[in-house]
Amino acid sequence: MNFKLLIEKAKLAGINEIEIYSEHNEGLKITLFEAKVDKYVLSNTVGLAVRGIYCGKMGYVSVENVSDDSIDFIINKLIENASTITSSEKSFIYAGSENYPKLNNNFDDFSLVDPQKKINLLLQLESKIYSLDSRITKVASCSYSETKVKTTIVNSKGLNLSKVDGYAFLSASAVAKENGDVKSDGDYTISKMCDFNVDELASKIVKRTVSLLNATPVESKSYPVIFENEVFVDLLSAFESMFSGEAALKNLTMLKDKVGQKIVNDKVTLIDDPLTSLSFFNNAFDDEGVACLTKEVISNGVLNTLLHNLKTANAFNVKSTGNGFKASLNAPISVSSNNLYLKPGTTSLNELIASTNEGLFITSLQGLHAGVDPVSGNFSLQSSGFLIENGKISRPVTLIVVSGNFLKMLNEVEEIGKDLIFTPSQLGSPSVKITSLAVSGK
Amino acid sequence: MISKQHAKLVLQNCLTTGGDFAEIFAENTIGNSLELSSGDISRSNTVNTYGAGIRILHESQEVYGYTNDLSFDGLNKLALSLAKSFDYEVNSIKFELLEEVVNNKHHNIIDPKQTSNEKKIKYMIETYEAAKSYHEDISQAIVTLLDESQDVYIFNSEGRMLKDSRCHVRMSLRVVASKNGVMQVATDSIGRNSGFEIFDNSDLKTFGREVAESAVTMLNAEEMVGQSIPVVIHNAFGGVILHEACGHLLEATSVAKGLSVFTNKLGEQIASSIVNATDDGTLTNSWGSLNVDDEGTKTKKNVLIENGVLKSYLVDKRNARKMKCDITGSSRRQNYRFSPTSRMTNTFFENGQSTYDEIISNTKFGLFAKKMGGGSVNPATGEFNFAVNEGYMIIDGKISYPVKGATLVGSGAEVLKKIDMIGNNLSFGHGMCGSSSGSIPTDVGQPTIRVSSITVGGRGGKK
Numbered sequence: 029m030n031f032k033l034l035i036e037k038a039k040l041a042g043i044n045e046i047e048i049y050s051e052h053n054e055g056l057k058i059t060l061f062e063a064k065v066d067k068y069v070l071s072n073t074v075g076l077a078v079r080g081i082y083c084g085k086m087g088y089v090s091v092e093n094v095s096d097d098s099i100d101f102i103i104n105k106l107i108e109n110a111s112t113i114t115s116s117e118k119s120f121i122y123a124g125s126e127n128y129p130k131l132n133n134n135f136d137d138f139s140l141v142d143p144q145k146k147i148n149l150l151l152q153l154e155s156k157i158y159s160l161d162s163r164i165t166k167v168a169s170c171s172y173s174e175t176k177v178k179t180t181i182v183n184s185k186g187l188n189l190s191k192v193d194g195y196a197f198l199s200a201s202a203v204a205k206e207n208g209d210v211k212s213d214g215d216y217t218i219s220k221m222c223d224f225n226v227d228e229l230a231s232k233i234v235k236r237t238v239s240l241l242n243a244t245p246v247e248s249k250s251y252p253v254i255f256e257n258e259v260f261v262d263l264l265s266a267f268e269s270m271f272s273g274e275a276a277l278k279n280l281t282m283l284k285d286k287v288g289q290k291i292v293n294d295k296v297t298l299i300d301d302p303l304t305s306l307s308f309f310n311n312a313f314d315d316e317g318v319a320c321l322t323k324e325v326i327s328n329g330v331l332n333t334l335l336h337n338l339k340t341a342n343a344f345n346v347k348s349t350g351n352g353f354k355a356s357l358n359a360p361i362s363v364s365s366n367n368l369y370l371k372p373g374t375t376s377l378n379e380l381i382a383s384t385n386e387g388l389f390i391t392s393l394q395g396l397h398a399g400v401d402p403v404s405g406n407f408s409l410q411s412s413g414f415l416i417e418n419g420k421i422s423r424p425v426t427l428i429v430v431s432g433n434f435l436k437m438l439n440e441v442e443e444i445g446k447d448l449i450f451t452p453s454q455l456g457s458p459s460v461k462i463t464s465l466a467v468s469g470k
Numbered sequence: 471m472i473s474k475q476h477a478k479l480v481l482q483n484c485l486t487t488g489g490d491f492a493e494i495f496a497e498n499t500i501g502n503s504l505e506l507s508s509g510d511i512s513r514s515n516t517v518n519t520y521g522a523g524i525r526i527l528h529e530s531q532e533v534y535g536y537t538n539d540l541s542f543d544g545l546n547k548l549a550l551s552l553a554k555s556f557d558y559e560v561n562s563i564k565f566e567l568l569e570e571v572v573n574n575k576h577h578n579i580i581d582p583k584q585t586s587n588e589k590k591i592k593y594m595i596e597t598y599e600a601a602k603s604y605h606e607d608i609s610q611a612i613v614t615l616l617d618e619s620q621d622v623y624i625f626n627s628e629g630r631m632l633k634d635s636r637c638h639v640r641m642s643l644r645v646v647a648s649k650n651g652v653m654q655v656a657t658d659s660i661g662r663n664s665g666f667e668i669f670d671n672s673d674l675k676t677f678g679r680e681v682a683e684s685a686v687t688m689l690n691a692e693e694m695v696g697q698s699i700p701v702v703i704h705n706a707f708g709g710v711i712l713h714e715a716c717g718h719l720l721e722a723t724s725v726a727k728g729l730s731v732f733t734n735k736l737g738e739q740i741a742s743s744i745v746n747a748t749d750d751g752t753l754t755n756s757w758g759s760l761n762v763d764d765e766g767t768k769t770k771k772n773v774l775i776e777n778g779v780l781k782s783y784l785v786d787k788r789n790a791r792k793m794k795c796d797i798t799g800s801s802r803r804q805n806y807r808f809s810p811t812s813r814m815t816n817t818f819f820e821n822g823q824s825t826y827d828e829i830i831s832n833t834k835f836g837l838f839a840k841k842m843g844g845g846s847v848n849p850a851t852g853e854f855n856f857a858v859n860e861g862y863m864i865i866d867g868k869i870s871y872p873v874k875g876a877t878l879v880g881s882g883a884e885v886l887k888k889i890d891m892i893g894n895n896l897s898f899g900h901g902m903c904g905s906s907s908g909s910i911p912t913d914v915g916q917p918t919i920r921v922s923s924i925t926v927g928g929r930g931g932k933k
Contacts, residue, residue, distance in 0.1 A: 061727060064531065065531060065555075066530075066531065066532070067531075067532045067533070067534065067809070068532070068533040068534070068552075068555050069533070069534045069535065069536075069809065070533075070534075070535035070536075070548070070551060070552060071535060071536050071537070071807070072535075072536075072537050072539075072548075073521065073536065073537060073538050073807070074538055075538070087514060087515075088513070088514065088515040088516070089515070089516045089517070089518075090515075090516070090517045090518065091518045091520065092518060092519060092520040092521055092538040093518065093520040093538065094538065098518070101518070105516040108514075108516075108587060109514035109515060109516060109587075110514070111587075112504065112511050112514040112587040112588075112591070113510075113511050113512065113513075113514060114510040114511045115507075115508070115510035115511065115512040116510070117512075143555070166727070166728060166729060166850075168727060168729050168850070201850075203729065203850045210731070210850060210851050211850075211851060212729075212848055212850035212851050245925065248696040248697055278507050278508065278512075278610060278612065279508070279609055279610045279646065279648075280610065280646065282651070282653060358515070358517045359515075360513055360515055394846055394848070394853075394855050395844070395845055395846045395855035395856070395857065395877070397844055397846070397904075398843045398844030398845050398846065398855070398856065398857040399843075399855060399857045399877050401655055403646055403653050403654075403655045404652065404653045404654055404655065406874075406875055406929075408694075408857065408875045408876065408877040408927050408928060408929065409855070409877065409927075410853070410854075410855035410877065410879045410927075426853070427853060427879050427880065427881070427925060428879070428925075428927070429696060429855075429877045429879055429925070429926075429927020429928070430927070431696070431875055431877070431927055431928055431929040432929060433929075466696060466927075466928065466929045466930070467696070467927075468696020468697065468877075468925060468926065468927035468928060469696070469925065470698065470925075
């Protein structure tokens, strides 16, 4: 599409400011089942998400037919949608920040690698999983996927930013059987280079799967609970919207009026760092073109700031924190964290376990889209993991429910581990020990 | 969007390396979403989904690709690069594309394409006002209204060529009640494969008020005490238990690979003998209904469980090849970016012999799960979880005080056997189901049922 033509035509139609966010995706996914390629998926798509200000209000439209034929459709829909808005918050199209952080973002062009090599990786992964433990009866969803995304933001105020990113995933799940009990679990690894450690991934998958065989519930009562690092990331992910300026604007977070106040235990420091080299993904700018920056959201228990985009920042009379991201190409600009992580402590996971007389070590949470409420902070989640007795892991545990409130739980953090990890969801955490949580089982 | 002549050439080129089936699925979809929060329209967005997916099968092996370039060159380039991944003896498959007319069973009267935002907003305001004015503790109500008009074009090497038009509308309501620094959310939604007339025929005031009432009731509810007890699950969205604990385990996606606990169980007693379960994609204008599935097969009524005995799986073309059984009109996908696979449509427990009153009065102590939230299941183990959004304790056969924060966990195979009473008040709830071929509209449904024992999690009780 001729963007210049679109911008000119939009201006003539009374759309004073307009922005075009475009994404070009190329992908490949290969799935293996029982030593054969089960599914092979190739993709190449382009999408445009356009927003424009008409009579002071912002309208949104996205198209995938990217020929000039779509220009009139875009303009008509922008006007119709903008004219519908009645909320009074001011909207912005941004001219650009003075400086953007420089990122080191190298990745291999995976599309240049022979597909057979990728299939070989999967064959190796599948056979390794079977070979490690005779109780493994099936290897499922053994898949390789690669993505290359080119993003460009162009607007009528002269902004012209672009970025390219590429990465590949390798993942599988396994089913194990013993004495009539069946367990299933999986894991993944992600890389920007063609350097997968297949053996390490296979061992992790097998360990995760067989260690839960013959697991049973525990008695219902309160226990000290240690969440494994990746599991605490799941909780952060479920509740990150509590820190969103957009949620505050809509009265959907308990933290709306709490900036500057002590909200949790002073062991807790929560950092949003789009630039950290520890994470797999970095951003120099958000989806509105605002430069990204590092900030402490909670410093030793005190809420420093909420996360903002241009609109929510203006509504609260502060500056954008560079967190104006959208959930998907077609979604409007919202607010999202970017490498939000809990600052690690100095204790190892083994020490956390050793310091627990009777407690639970939770390694998996299920139903995260259903059993959590980011407005109230309450959660009640199907969990599995291990019972700790006398400082040692004593047996596997499943079909229990761990319940609590996110903020109360952060207030009852007993110890924070040092094993910080980041996941591809751009959130990070070490393992965390909570003094007490309600557990339902037998 | 794609001419017959071009489609045929593309399909032929798909089969040049030994593929034995080829298919083009193209779509042009216009979706609109509006959001009303704090009394104002805060968001208005239009999305045009436009592209095609090409699939080639060799026996049960699949290659799939998708693009937005619907020119002949774009599609042909994709077809040729997909064909490259096969290297089998070439079948001489001859076909002529024969245009079929799909008989539309799910008419829409107030077509979203012809409906102004102004009219749509009227429906939203009616719901919003009812919710907001219900009680002084209601601090926020957010109404979203979605409509999606999807035109799909299917061509395949069996000579089939057809167009189907689907029209989905959905209103969702999220209400927040707040008091003394505590917040409580309640949600519900109405969805149909129809036009906006559904909102003229629904009582939006009652809808808004009931969600608000749920939020206020739960704001003041006690925390659920975790324990294993009898649970009475109410009708409508309560059917999510069948969807999660059983439906997903009957999808050929996991059955064909031997990954479901219900693999090789056809003809066996998998549920208590009072249980009858159905998946029916033909129900007129229902949220999960379709004229034809995303492979072009007419949808039908599939009896899944009859008197507790497993009667059928949900099967798509590709998995039918693996399982050597018939297709069931159940192959679905979110859009052209996904290859289709077996999914649910409208899945429900049939009515039983008891009444709602009998079920409650025959329960000495238990949980009444009046409104269920979402859940998930692991098909390999059958372990599931569901959130109870609105619950009450049953004491001595009577509904007693409200409880919040309850989550049900268990194993699908076990819970089906523990259903000991089924009511006669079947109704439906409207959800979005996420799985390997994306997020699709599905209805869940059931009459009120009782399960003799389930583990219920919660924050209350012993500290």
